[in-house]
Amino acid sequence: MRKPPPPKPDAPPKAKRSNTQARGACACGAVRFEIDVPAVWAWHDHSVASRRAQGCAYATYVGSWKSRFRLLEGEGAIGRWEDVEAATTRSFCVRCGTPLFYERARSPKMINIPRPLFETRTGREPRYHMHLDQAADWTWRGEALGPLKGYPGVMWQKPRRAKRTLEPDLI
Numbered sequence: 001m002r003k004p005p006p007p008k009p010d011a012p013p014k015a016k017r018s019n020t021q022a023r024g025a026c027a028c029g030a031v032r033f034e035i036d037v038p039a040v041w042a043w044h045d046h047s048v049a050s051r052r053a054q055g056c057a058y059a060t061y062v063g064s065w066k067s068r069f070r071l072l073e074g075e076g077a078i079g080r081w082e083d084v085e086a087a088t089t090r091s092f093c094v095r096c097g098t099p100l101f102y103e104r105a106r107s108p109k110m111i112n113i114p115r116p117l118f119e120t121r122t123g124r125e126p127r128y129h130m131h132l133d134q135a136a137d138w139t140w141r142g143e144a145l146g147p148l149k150g151y152p153g154v155m156w157q158k159p160r161r162a163k164r165t166l167e168p169d170l171i
């Protein structure tokens with residue numbers, strides 16, 4: 001059985017709230033939150049900093065006004081890392097390690113939340129790409145794949161044909 005929803009201490013007056021919320025949680029469930037729908041926007045972040053912080057090819061974030069964001073549970077389970085040079089703060093669940101919130105000094109009213117943490121739709125599709133110039137050259141970009149013989153369920157990208165001259169990055 002699901003637990004009843006916890007109280008919302010920071011809930012704005014009813015009139016200001018959206019009728020619809022999108023809820024999210026970390027992998028272990030210690031940290032739970034919600035935003036009012038629709039979010040401001042959503043985008044794919046190809047920067048080196050986000051790739052490392054999240055351990056993925058690129059991060060997909062949903063941006064929400066902080067005034068439309070509410071932490072429902074788990075304040076004590078949130079660890080924070082401030083990157084002074086980049087003027088960003090990234091938080092994570094200290095129990096399961098899930099990356100949580102990404103805040104930037106240049107947008108102090110905005111909180112960015114990894115899209116995979118949401119259980120429901122957020123009202124915004126991630127149609128924007130930032131820092132593509134920093135994208136990893138090993139990121140899969142939809143190239144054609146075929147089944148790998150002898151390994152059911154494994155798809156692979158066939159290597160390109162050998163070239164007569166070596167490309168600079170192969171030398």
Ligand SMILES: [Zn+2]
Nearest residue numbers: 026028093096
């Ligand atoms: Zn967790």
